[in-house]
Amino acid sequence: MATHHTTPEVTPVPITVTVNGLTHRHAVEPRTLLVYYLRETLGLTGTHIGCDTTSCGTCTVIINGLAVKSCTILAAQADGADILTVEGLARDGQLHPIQEGFWQEHGLQCGFCTPGMMLTALQILQRHPDPSDKEIRHGLEGNLCRCTGYQQIVAAVQYAARKMAGNSPD
Amino acid sequence: MSVRTVRKTRGVVGESVRRVDGVPKVKGQFLFGSDLWAEGMLWGHTVRSPHPSARIRSIDISKALARPGVAAVLVAQDVPGKKTYGLEFADQPVLAWDRVRYAGEPVTILAAVDPETARRAASLINVDYEILPAVTDMEQALRPDAPKVHDFGNILRHIRIEHGRSAKADVWVEGYYETGMQDQAPLGPESGMAIPAEDGGVDLYVATQWLHVDREQIAPCLNLPLEKVRLHLAGVGGAFGAREDVSMQIHACMLALRTGRPVKMSYTREESFYGHVHRHPAHVWMRHGARRDGTLVYVYARLVLDGGAYASSSAAVIHNAATFAAGPYEVPNALIEATCVYTNNPPCGAMRSFGAVQAAIGYEAQMDKLAKALGMPPIQLRLKNVVSPGSVLPTGQVIRGSAPVRELIRRCAAIPLPPEEPAERRDPLSLPGGAGNVSRGERLKRGVGFAVGYKNIAYSGGFDDSAEARVRLFRGPGGAIAEVHSAAAEVGQGIHTVLVQIARTELGIEHVVLHPPDTNVGSAGSTSASRQTMMSGGAVQLACQAVKKDLFARVRRWAQAEGRTVPEPLTVEGGMVLAAGEPLAPIEEFLETPIEQTRVYHHRPTTPIDEKGQGEPHVSFGFAAERAVVEVDEELGLVRVVQIAAAQDVGRALNPQGVYGQIEGGTAQGLGFALMEEIQLKDGLIKNASFTDYLIPTILDMPPVVSELIEEPEPGVPFGAKGVGEMSTIVSTPAIVAALRSATGRELNRIPVRPDDLIGLSPPVTSPGPPPSPEVPGPEPIPKYVGLAAGQAILGGTE
Numbered sequence: 001m002a003t004h005h006t007t008p009e010v011t012p013v014p015i016t017v018t019v020n021g022l023t024h025r026h027a028v029e030p031r032t033l034l035v036y037y038l039r040e041t042l043g044l045t046g047t048h049i050g051c052d053t054t055s056c057g058t059c060t061v062i063i064n065g066l067a068v069k070s071c072t073i074l075a076a077q078a079d080g081a082d083i084l085t086v087e088g089l090a091r092d093g094q095l096h097p098i099q100e101g102f103w104q105e106h107g108l109q110c111g112f113c114t115p116g117m118m119l120t121a122l123q124i125l126q127r128h129p130d131p132s133d134k135e136i137r138h139g140l141e142g143n144l145c146r147c148t149g150y151q152q153i154v155a156a157v158q159y160a161a162r163k164m165a166g167n168s169p170d
Numbered sequence: 171m172s173v174r175t176v177r178k179t180r181g182v183v184g185e186s187v188r189r190v191d192g193v194p195k196v197k198g199q200f201l202f203g204s205d206l207w208a209e210g211m212l213w214g215h216t217v218r219s220p221h222p223s224a225r226i227r228s229i230d231i232s233k234a235l236a237r238p239g240v241a242a243v244l245v246a247q248d249v250p251g252k253k254t255y256g257l258e259f260a261d262q263p264v265l266a267w268d269r270v271r272y273a274g275e276p277v278t279i280l281a282a283v284d285p286e287t288a289r290r291a292a293s294l295i296n297v298d299y300e301i302l303p304a305v306t307d308m309e310q311a312l313r314p315d316a317p318k319v320h321d322f323g324n325i326l327r328h329i330r331i332e333h334g335r336s337a338k339a340d341v342w343v344e345g346y347y348e349t350g351m352q353d354q355a356p357l358g359p360e361s362g363m364a365i366p367a368e369d370g371g372v373d374l375y376v377a378t379q380w381l382h383v384d385r386e387q388i389a390p391c392l393n394l395p396l397e398k399v400r401l402h403l404a405g406v407g408g409a410f411g412a413r414e415d416v417s418m419q420i421h422a423c424m425l426a427l428r429t430g431r432p433v434k435m436s437y438t439r440e441e442s443f444y445g446h447v448h449r450h451p452a453h454v455w456m457r458h459g460a461r462r463d464g465t466l467v468y469v470y471a472r473l474v475l476d477g478g479a480y481a482s483s484s485a486a487v488i489h490n491a492a493t494f495a496a497g498p499y500e501v502p503n504a505l506i507e508a509t510c511v512y513t514n515n516p517p518c519g520a521m522r523s524f525g526a527v528q529a530a531i532g533y534e535a536q537m538d539k540l541a542k543a544l545g546m547p548p549i550q551l552r553l554k555n556v557v558s559p560g561s562v563l564p565t566g567q568v569i570r571g572s573a574p575v576r577e578l579i580r581r582c583a584a585i586p587l588p589p590e591e592p593a594e595r596r597d598p599l600s601l602p603g604g605a606g607n608v609s610r611g612e613r614l615k616r617g618v619g620f621a622v623g624y625k626n627i628a629y630s631g632g633f634d635d636s637a638e639a640r641v642r643l644f645r646g647p648g649g650a651i652a653e654v655h656s657a658a659a660e661v662g663q664g665i666h667t668v669l670v671q672i673a674r675t676e677l678g679i680e681h682v683v684l685h686p687p688d689t690n691v692g693s694a695g696s697t698s699a700s701r702q703t704m705m706s707g708g709a710v711q712l713a714c715q716a717v718k719k720d721l722f723a724r725v726r727r728w729a730q731a732e733g734r735t736v737p738e739p740l741t742v743e744g745g746m747v748l749a750a751g752e753p754l755a756p757i758e759e760f761l762e763t764p765i766e767q768t769r770v771y772h773h774r775p776t777t778p779i780d781e782k783g784q785g786e787p788h789v790s791f792g793f794a795a796e797r798a799v800v801e802v803d804e805e806l807g808l809v810r811v812v813q814i815a816a817a818q819d820v821g822r823a824l825n826p827q828g829v830y831g832q833i834e835g836g837t838a839q840g841l842g843f844a845l846m847e848e849i850q851l852k853d854g855l856i857k858n859a860s861f862t863d864y865l866i867p868t869i870l871d872m873p874p875v876v877s878e879l880i881e882e883p884e885p886g887v888p889f890g891a892k893g894v895g896e897m898s899t900i901v902s903t904p905a906i907v908a909a910l911r912s913a914t915g916r917e918l919n920r921i922p923v924r925p926d927d928l929i930g931l932s933p934p935v936t937s938p939g940p941p942p943s944p945e946v947p948g949p950e951p952i953p954k955y956v957g958l959a960a961g962q963a964i965l966g967g968t969e
Contacts, residue, residue, distance in 0.1 A: 043207070044198075045205035046198020048202065048357075048358070048407070049359075050358070050359070050407075050439065051860070051861040052439050052440070053860050053861055055860070056357060056861055058357055086196075086198030087197070087199075089197075089198075090197055095193070099197065100196075102192075102195075102196050103192035103195075106186075106188075106827045106831050108189070108192065108195055108196070109835065110356070110409075110661060111191065111195030111407075111662065112356075112357040112407035112408060113357055118196065134599075138599065141869055143869070144861070144868060145357070145869075146355055146356055146410070146835075146838075147662045148831055148834060148838075149831075149834030149835045149836075149872055149875060150838070150872045151830075151834045
């Protein structure tokens with residue numbers, strides 16, 4: 001894919017990042033946001049752009065174990081980082097319990113916010129393996145959804161928690 | 171909380187079925203319009219007017235064109251065909267030439283190798299404007315001396331409904347209400363990609379609500395026959411009415427045809443605020459009269475809606491505002507006058523429950539005022555007056571279908587109230603203001619409010635509404651497979667899952683696949699007006715029934731050839747043909763060649779309303795009731811909605827889990843409108859075109875929504891199912907505002923309600939009285955009178 005934002009007068013910065021277990025080396029323009037690098041350079045379009053102002057959370061990815069809005073950091077800042085995007089959630093052809101939860105509990109409608117919601121939910125479940133309704137809601141307050149009213153998203157995260165704890169999710 | 175339901179992957183009608191698009195969406199593989207990519211593609215960019223009203227003296231594109239990486243810069247003269255487009259009237263220029271009528275109107279477009287080059291080139295385009303007087307106030311637009319937005323004036327449509335006569339009442343209440351401009355704010359921006367084709371035509375992949383009406387507007391502007399403009403649905407990141415109008419469609423096609431390369435356009439969030447229509451701001455005057463026993467005897471309603479610079483769907487919006495102005499109540503006498511005006515504000519058009527939302531904010535406040543004046547509980551007053559089957563509406567239309575409104579109200583009111591939590595020792599995050607942590611909850615007041623509302627399902631006013639579907643039944647590796655081809659746009663609401671459920675139900679097989687929606691099948695009509703379950707659902711049902719008829723004919727021919735008699739009736743179930751209930755043979759045995767049928771579904775006809783607003787304008791009605799419990803911090807004006815209790819009339823829930831999702835999501839948009847969502851306009855300019863300044867509800871703003879579905883099948887529609895997408899949005903705003911009034915005792919007659927309204931820093935809005943009704947030839951839209959319906963006779967005919 002073509003590199004986003006090319007301007008000849010600026011010296012590109014070399015970066016090495018591991019995304020979903022694969023290591024990539026690219027030269028990026030210093031101004032390039034991580035989300036554009038993921039989408040335009042790596043072609044990982046599951047990370048979405050909904051607002052440009054770090055309000056909506058659709059671009060959330062996991063960077064070195066932390067949920068981060070990838071429009072708030074430069075690709076150059078991610079040099080050396082280990083990144084997980086939505087494309088890396090499923091393993092060996094099996095949906096991650098969080099993915100299963102969002103499908104099972106109707107935690108999505110248009111699906112635009114879903115990748116960011118799921119990755120933030122992953123962080124919530126790492127911190128609170130048996131989260132309360134309140135912990136889920138506080139954890140997801142930086143992620144906007146315009147379709148669902150959020151209730152079925154809470155149910156989706158609860159489903160994932162049960163499944164990850166080895167209990168019957170239903 | 172939603173009832174936990176049994177979920178299936180391959181379920182039939184009435185079961186909670188997992189979404190057909192769920193797996194690609196959770197895997198990040200679902201391609202939204204903004205995710206499209208093609209080898210060698212260019213990025214399109216739009217240059218917009220910074221002025222709400224101006225004359226274009228000249229446009230200099232030479233510097234932009236000379237910039238390396240820029241492939242094309244186009245102006246109005248480059249539009250190959252018709253210069254204007256529009257959903258109902260072609261009054262909107264593809265690119266402005268001579269006049270701009272709102273800030274944000276497209277003036278030039280360009281294509282470049284990447285978005286940054288495009289953005290930088292755009293800054294080199296010099297447009298010389300002569301600034302003209304603007305009319306940015308809807309009541310000012312009605313005055314004879316106001317600047318004219320269009321040559322024919324500022325009236326878009328005026329509707330007068332006269333029902334019964336003037337009446338004597340024991341109690342009268344009056345009210346004036348204002349509502350702001352709401353944005354649909356779908357999270358996915360306007361986006362799509364146009365790819366030039368070898369036949370001189372173009373393929374457009376676009377996130378839209380109605381492929382075919384887009385094509386009808388695009389093709390004449392490109393000067394191409396319809397069949398050379400092929401549309402394909404790209405992934406739609408929410409819609410809510412914002413994608414009913416054309417945004418980047420014609421521009422991307424023009425750039426692709428000019429450059430011979432694929433062109434992608436994807437708006438930023440800021441541009442999205444300028445690039446789609448909004449919910450009409452409204453001024454509403456109402457007077458209600460009742461007898462001492464609470465019987466409603468008279469309703470006067472005067473509504474003015476700001477349509478902005480171009481017509482969009484305003485003619486339908488004002489029609490709904492007028493026809494629903496009295497609410498779901500029996501009233502023997504009513505006078506309703508509703509005007510939609512043109513102004514130099516951004517165009518307004520479709521948003522979830524258009525017209526019905528603004529009306530409900532007025533009539534539900536009035537019902538509460540009336541209850542107070544009568545000393546009657548608000549719910550009792552509503553129960554006394556609500557419509558039921560056989561009721562006559564102000565248009566003279568009789569409700570023929572199901573209308574279980576009393577049951578809705580009773581079921582909603584019976585949902586347990588949340589327990590009162592003492593403010594002391596409470597987690598501060600659960601106080602109004604939440605994470606702001608500015609209160610200890612010393613002066614919290616709790617309030618409860620109730621609202622009932624209704625709207626039409628499918629299109630109204632004599633429009634020949636239809637939907638087509640094609641179903642192909644063929645032999646697959648694991649048995650019979652059906653392929654459903656419909657152009658119905660899945661925008662998140664779940665229509666694709668419902669269509670597949672219907673095919674499974676009708677054909678008795680599990681394996682049903684969807685053909686991607688495109689213009690190779692006939693129009694499905696719009697994904698709007700809560701219509702697709704009825705319309706495209708009906709079309710799929712008809713096509714399946716036709717396929718089944720062919721299948722049974724094959725079975726009978728086979729039996730005849732074999733010299734056997736098969737007992738009737740023939741049915742299908744579990745992948746088998748059954749004869750008189752006994753399994754005969756697997757369906758695929760009769761599918762040596764596939765069976766394919768295409769059918770079009772029409773609902774029963776409606777009529778336009780006449781000069782007195784009388785007629786049979788609507789097909790079917792959906793009702794909803796909600797009760798809101800709020801907490802208000804009286805010192806800070808902060809609000810926490812504690813609980814929403816909801817009951818909705820759904821006819822029959824085809825996918826109950828999906829229905830709950832629609833109620834909860836629709837409620838959230840109504841909550842946003844009640845408390846925070848407003849496009850701030852100053853002299854025609856949008857002051858808050860971003861998600862940092864235009865707030866939509868977060869997960870912490872949303873309370874639990876406890877929903878009840880009332881299933882009373884609607885006669886004469888497929889499976890008795892009513893559309894469910896919009897009704898909760900009508901009632902949640904007035905229910906929340908009623909709860910705020912009960913908590914604070916304040917009038918709160920302007921929506922959204924702001925903190926300064928709640929603590930009394932801003933007084934209620936006032937009005938010297940409704941403006942006089944304009945003198946217009948009739949209830950038809952004015953652009954129709956001046957010939958715009960026929961095309962571009964006046965506005966579009968000249969350059």
